[in-house]
Amino acid sequence: MTTQPQADTQPTLVTQEMIDKKGVWEQESTAPPIAESDIRKWCIATYWPEKPPRHYWDAEYAKTTAWGGIVAPPDFNPFAWPIDRPPVPASRQSATAAGAGQRGMNGGQVDTFGVPMRPGDVITTRSRTTGWEERQTRLGWTLFTYGETEWRNQNNEVVKTRVRTGIRF
Amino acid sequence: MANVYFEDINVGDSIPAWSRKTDFMSWNRYAAVNDEFVYIHMDDEAGRAALNEQGAFGMGNLRYAYLVNSLHDWIGEGARIHEVGCQFRAINQKNDVLTVTGKVTDKKVENGENRVYLDMNVVNQKGEATCPGTAIVVLPSKK
Numbered sequence: 001m002t003t004q005p006q007a008d009t010q011p012t013l014v015t016q017e018m019i020d021k022k023g024v025w026e027q028e029s030t031a032p033p034i035a036e037s038d039i040r041k042w043c044i045a046t047y048w049p050e051k052p053p054r055h056y057w058d059a060e061y062a063k064t065t066a067w068g069g070i071v072a073p074p075d076f077n078p079f080a081w082p083i084d085r086p087p088v089p090a091s092r093q094s095a096t097a098a099g100a101g102q103r104g105m106n107g108g109q110v111d112t113f114g115v116p117m118r119p120g121d122v123i124t125t126r127s128r129t130t131g132w133e134e135r136q137t138r139l140g141w142t143l144f145t146y147g148e149t150e151w152r153n154q155n156n157e158v159v160k161t162r163v164r165t166g167i168r169f
Numbered sequence: 170m171a172n173v174y175f176e177d178i179n180v181g182d183s184i185p186a187w188s189r190k191t192d193f194m195s196w197n198r199y200a201a202v203n204d205e206f207v208y209i210h211m212d213d214e215a216g217r218a219a220l221n222e223q224g225a226f227g228m229g230n231l232r233y234a235y236l237v238n239s240l241h242d243w244i245g246e247g248a249r250i251h252e253v254g255c256q257f258r259a260i261n262q263k264n265d266v267l268t269v270t271g272k273v274t275d276k277k278v279e280n281g282e283n284r285v286y287l288d289m290n291v292v293n294q295k296g297e298a299t300c301p302g303t304a305i306v307v308l309p310s311k312k
Contacts, residue, residue, distance in 0.1 A: 066246065
């Protein structure tokens with residue numbers, strides 16, 4: 001979906017780079033192998049201050065469950081803490097930046113989950129922008145950017161697909 | 170072991186409420202695991218610069234985690250979350266008490282799976298809906 005503003009009222013926030021890269025898979029990267037401890041810490045944080053479910057942190061117990069071992073919760077992010085930091089896409093820049101179109105927010109997402117992530121898994125991601133629209137909102141002239149991201153494990157099995165909305169204003 | 174079975178679910182059923190008080194203790198822990206050190210979540214001045222008068226505010230991704238956790242705790246470790254989606258409509262302010270709500274909107278067998286569809290939200294202590302969304306879970310059968 002692409003909606004252009006009226007030329008005599010608002011300058012577009014759509015960049016030539018966005019137009020050139022629309023539909024093109026990019027930002028491919030591979031995360032380090034998932035560690036049991038990564039999953040444990042993740043669950044402690046997201047369940048805080050309650051104790052997370054046992055099958056996320058007790059390997060012996062997890063063997064007795066339907067999963068047959070520890071699995072990560074579906075929202076687990078194995079890409080946290082990269083050594084190299086790629087440039088942040090414009091649609092994800094800080095909300096504190098000055099100037100119209102330089103402030104960004106996460107508008108939302110829909111994740112569909114495939115096989116679960118397990119300790120030792122190596123996850124690879126790729127993303128692409130699929131479209132955008134612009135309209136007046138309470139934030140001012142606002143650009144909504146739509147994209148999708150795909151995660152696969154070392155066996156090329158789909159772990160997750162995400163359809164996301166980025167907001168710039 | 171699953172906590173609920175497909176046959177026991179009816180359209181209109183609500184999932185158990187799942188609540189957390191959120192402040193820097195929860196936000197900083199989430200920042201630490203998700204590597205999400207962004208000034209708007211750490212510093213009141215940065216939050217106000219981002220047009221939130223009350224200062225720093227919580228991460229959308231943490232509210233998303235709360236949606237996932239509430240579903241997991243409802244269905245149990247023997248069932249599966251197939252899909253979760255949400256929009257971040259309102260800000261998570263410091264000291265908010267957030268409660269995840271969910272209501273069953275449909276149930277059907279698709280692709281050989283017993284799927285249950287839900288409308289989801291994260292509601293603050295004022296009753297404001299901050300994070301409307303949907304979810305699909307796959308439940309075991311008693312048969």
